[in-house]
Amino acid sequence: MSSVLExxxxxxxxxxxxxxxxxRRNMQLLVAHQLKCSRMDLYVQFDRPLTETDLQPLRETxxxxxxxxxxxxxxxxxxxxxxxxxxxxxxxxxxxxxxxxAEWLLSMDFPQxxxxxxxxxxxxxxxxxxxxxxxxWQVTLADVAPAALALARENAAxxxxxxxxxxxxxxxxxxxxxFDGIVANLPYVPESERSSLSREVLHDPPLALxxxxxxxxxxxxxxxxxxxxxxxxxxxxxxxxHDQASQVAEILRRCGFSQLEIKTDLSGVSRFPxxxxxx
Ligand code: GLN
Numbered sequence: 001m002s003s004v005l006e007x008x009x010x011x012x013x014x015x016x017x018x019x020x021x022x023x024r025r026n027m028q029l030l031v032a033h034q035l036k037c038s039r040m041d042l043y044v045q046f047d048r049p050l051t052e053t054d055l056q057p058l059r060e061t062x063x064x065x066x067x068x069x070x071x072x073x074x075x076x077x078x079x080x081x082x083x084x085x086x087x088x089x090x091x092x093x094x095x096x097x098x099x100x101x102a103e104w105l106l107s108m109d110f111p112q113x114x115x116x117x118x119x120x121x122x123x124x125x126x127x128x129x130x131x132x133x134x135x136x137w138q139v140t141l142a143d144v145a146p147a148a149l150a151l152a153r154e155n156a157a158x159x160x161x162x163x164x165x166x167x168x169x170x171x172x173x174x175x176x177x178x179f180d181g182i183v184a185n186l187p188y189v190p191e192s193e194r195s196s197l198s199r200e201v202l203h204d205p206p207l208a209l210x211x212x213x214x215x216x217x218x219x220x221x222x223x224x225x226x227x228x229x230x231x232x233x234x235x236x237x238x239x240x241x242h243d244q245a246s247q248v249a250e251i252l253r254r255c256g257f258s259q260l261e262i263k264t265d266l267s268g269v270s271r272f273p274x275x276x277x278x279x
Pocket of ligand 1: 185186209
C-alpha cells in the first residue's frame with residue numbers, strides 16, 4: 001500500500017525516465033481520474049493510502065502513458081471552451097489552437113440564424129461549441145469517417161445540443177444546400193513530417209492529420225467547393241499549418257474570396273484564415 005503522494009512521486013519518476021513532458025501533472029491527472037476527483041482535490045488527501053483496487057488500474061494506465069499513449073485518450077475527455085468533450089482514437093484529439101478559433105468566431109458579430117457547416121468535424125468540438133453558444137444557428141457537422149461522426153454524436157447527446165444536422169461526406173460529395181458560414185480544421189500535416197511527429201500525435205487517426213506531400217491536398221480540394229456552397233456574403237474560417245498562410249491566402253484569393261484576414265494564434269503563428277464570398 002502507498003499513499004497518494006508516494007504514488008504521485010513514484011509515477012512522476014517513472015514518466016520522467018520515459019521522457020514524458022509535464023510528468024508530474026500527467027501523473028496527478030491519472031491519479032485524480034482513478035480516484036474520480038479533481039487534481040486540486042489530491043492536495044488535501046496526500047496521506048490517503050491507496051489500495052490495490054486503485055493501484056492496479058493505475059499501473060496499467062501509467063504503463064500506457066509511458067509508452068506514449070496520449071493523456072487525453074487515457075482520461076477519455078478534454079475541456080474545450082468550458083465544456084467537457086469525450087475524446088478517443090476515433091478522431092483527432094482537440095487542440096488548444098482549435099479552441100482559439102472557436103473563441104475568435106464567437107467574438108465576431110454575426111447576424112442571427114446563421115446556417116453553419118463544420119467540415120471534417122472529427123470529435124465535433126468546433127461545430128458543437130458554436131451550436132451550443134449560438135442556439136439560434138443551425139449547424140451541420142460533416143465528416144468522411146463514420147467513426148468520427150459517431151463520436152461527435154455522442155458528444156452532442158452528452159451536451160444536449162440539438163440545433164444540429166449530420167452528414168457523412170467526403171468533403172462536399174454528400175452535402176446539399178448553401179451556408180452562411182463554413183468552418184474547417186482539415187488534415188494539413190505534410191506527409192514528410194510523419195517521422196518527426198511525437199509518439200502521442202501518431203495516436204491520432206492518420207486520415208485526420210495528413211494532407212499529402214505539402215499538407216495542402218485536402219484544403220486545395222476543399223476551398224473552391226466551399227466558395228460555391230457559401231451564400232453571397234457568406235464566410236469561411238480555417239485552421240491551417242504553421243507555414244501555410246501565404247499559400248492558403250493565394251488559393252482563397254484565386255477562388256474569389258475577399259476581405260481576407262489571417263489571425264495569429266497565441267504562439268504568433270498565422271493560423272486562421274478568414275474570408276468572404278462577395279455579394
Ligand atoms: N495541429 C495538429 C498537429 O499539428 C494537426 C491538426 C490537423 O491536421 N488539422 O498535430
